[in-house]
Amino acid sequence: MDQALADYEKAGIKAKGYICDVTVEEDVQKMVADIEATMGTIDILVNNAGIIKRIPMHEMKAEEFRQVVDIDLNAPFIVSKAVIPGMMKKGHGKIINVCSMMSELGRETVSAYAAAKGGLKMLTKNIASEYGEYNIQCNGIGPGYIATPQTAPLREMQPDGSRHPFDQFIVAKTPQARWGTPEDLVGPTVFLASDASNFVNGHILYVDGGILAYIGKQPK
Secondary structure, three states, X not given: OHHHHHHHHHXXXXXXXXXXXXXXXXXXXXXXXXXXXXXXXXXXXXXXXXXXXXXXXXXXXXXXXXXXXXXXXXXXXXHHHHHHHHHHHHOOEEEEEEOOHHHOOOOOOOHHHHHHHXXXXXXXXXXXXXXXXXXXXXXXXXXXXXXXXXXXXXXXXXXXXXXXXXXXXHHHHOOOXXXXXXXXXXXXXXHHHOHHHOOOOOOEEEEOOOHHHOOOOOOO
């Protein structure tokens, strides 16, 4: 956190950081109360904590399944629940849930992640339905496959000069024929956090280069 705060300061942004286990309701309530007491009502919440466990479903322990659901679905419920009263009182608020293409699709070895992200999509819609009358907008953003240091091994050139098989798969399945970048998520997130989206509610904005709309290339 110290590095993050230093980066903000270097950019001329005054920020305060908190460390909290978002799966523990009492800790979240205490953190939100402290923020509201020292800085005022939380206007924008981005629920982006998440994990994934790539384990075949028949080999996955229930404890491992619950851990993914606890962080990826229960935590957004807990944090949203904590900030909504302040937003209701103020008469405005933005909640952005980081969903996934797995909110719509399944894949091998990600049963818990897909279940949690599918649930998060419906939690997003339900928050919008229940609290829209208080001028609270709850939407989701669904990243596609993003080029990050974590995915770099999947994009490395092979010894024979060919692209990694998964890299080939993603590029072939994406109409824009490339991986997304973190910068591709900036504009959509700012939109959902701004007054420009004041009449957008319960929507999942997929930033995926069109992959969810595409059946794939026809073999030549």
